[in-house]
Amino acid sequence: MATVTLSNVVKRFGVFEVVHGANIDIKHGEFVVFVGPSGCGKSTLLRMIAGLEDISGGEIAIGGKLVNDVEPADRGIAMVFQSYALYPHMSVEQNLSFGLRMTGNPKADTDRRVKRAAEILRISELMDRRPKKLSGGQRQRVAIGRAIVREPQVFLFDEPLSNLDAELRVQMRVEISRLHKELGATMIYVTHDQTEAMTLADRIVVLRAGHIEQIGRPLDLYDDPDNLFVAGFVGSPKMNFIKAQIVGHDARGVVVELAGQEKTRITQPLAGAAPEAGSKVIVGVRPEHFGSAGEGGTDLVVAIDVVEHLGGTSFLYARTAHGEDVVIQRDAAKVPTTSEVTISIRKSYLFDEKGLRLR
């Protein structure tokens, strides 16, 4: 069973600690995406699982077996690199078979595996070409093919689609999803693109500056973020954050007043202990959680700067009376024509000053 378990994994480059104790439990056959901004340590984490980087602290187990001191080739993993890392002087066929040929795998078996990988990825007619003569998408397929022929228990992908144009990226995303279903292998996938993460993952690991911010299923992260960072990172356009202050409590929950707008008060039910009145908080509202005035919720007056029409929906870029930018999603038919409108906040999230979710 190809589970992958990281316990308190730490990575230091010299005195510089870049991963600060990561705990992740990946189930057999699961598709897990590491996502986070540039430099947060996604690649480092992946390369430690692959064995390309030493582990400075903690333990990594693959299939229940501790692999800290196991050679990369013996970990039962295969990796697809962002730059593809194809062998430039070999044909596609040779690229796929190189590893097997070098390790004395029987020729018939090698041929069978290469043929199967080529069929899965539909690159059979490219077998004689050199990487230089392939398009970006085709190179990507070959790189994935090279991983498939190894028949690994775990696939590792490091931003495999970031060199492709937008259209191809969507297409390859679907292919990788299909591949996951077809092979049923455990896959760990690194990206900084939250859309990719949301569409591909069974579970997402959100990283920031070497810390795991939250692990969860895509919609759980979207509907129920643990903190300000995850709330802002997941979803596009991102969640709006509006400064606010706690002014009291009533029977339904805690009462929050938006900064500089005495009349705009939101009542938010809280299960846990509420901070005392006067504490500063942040109210998060997703663009689609704004409604028209009177639809229920709290009304808010905003001034519209720009309207972006995307066809079915439109995005309104607006400012509150206090000067905070907000993005509002609307059906194209319901875009207001005046520059100042009253909207309602139908659903909101509350975060304390440190950025932790209040719920």
Place this chain on the structure above:
Amino acid sequence: MRNRNATAYRFLAPYLLIFSVFWVWPIISSFMISFQATRTVPWRFAPGFNWGRLIGDPAFFNALKNTLLILVIQVPVMIALAMVMAVLLNSPLLKARGLYRFAFFAPVVVGEVAYSAVFRLMFSLDFGIVNKLLNSVGLPKVDWFSNVTPAMALIMIAVTWRWAGYNAIILLAGMQSIPEDVYEAATLDRVSKLKQFFYITLPLLKPVIVFCLVLSIIGTMQLFTEPFLITERGGPGGGTETLGLLLYRQGFRSLNFGYASAVAYTMAALAIAITLVQLWLTREKQ
């Protein structure tokens, strides 16, 4: 478009003029001189005079044989050595890399006369450190300067010492341009370091190796300094005389410009021919 080309040529004109006068013209002129008898005054056009002599001249064939022998032995040994040095320089285990890089490159910067003098001292029969070392491990002394075979070996050792580091630096630059992740992919593919070298590094380095070979072939075809200074004008008895030395002897000692030009053209033609064969053998096949 034509207008812009004209402007460009006007800017290039001073260079082209100097290039024509000091490069193109001497090349054409020496070619014509090779068809003239230059021991008579005035020079007289005699197409077969120098070229006829060349075909039957034992001194020419001796020099040709020596030059090719050095080419065939020294160049491959040196490139192989340079490759080993480059691999070591490229190793992540190496400390003080800059120091080694400098040390390997330094021989090129040392003056030719100074280095030749040092080699003469090191290889001298009775006082040289090389013979002392040979003695200390129980081997007999070698008279490097008065026998042909040791003298040739000495020339090859000297040339190799001087240029191996230079080639190593070029090869190192080539190695460092191969992306690291290709090796990482091979490591994950369970390919050993040795196989990575033979199946990835060498093939990807081929253009750079060919470049080094071509440079070395051209250099060796013109070899002059070492046999002139170290083995004293191609000694013993012409045993290390190269084409470059023969050219010098004919042109500047005997003032036989016609014959010297014929030798010069033979050297150039040989260098070009060998290089072309080389390029053809290592061409990109597909």
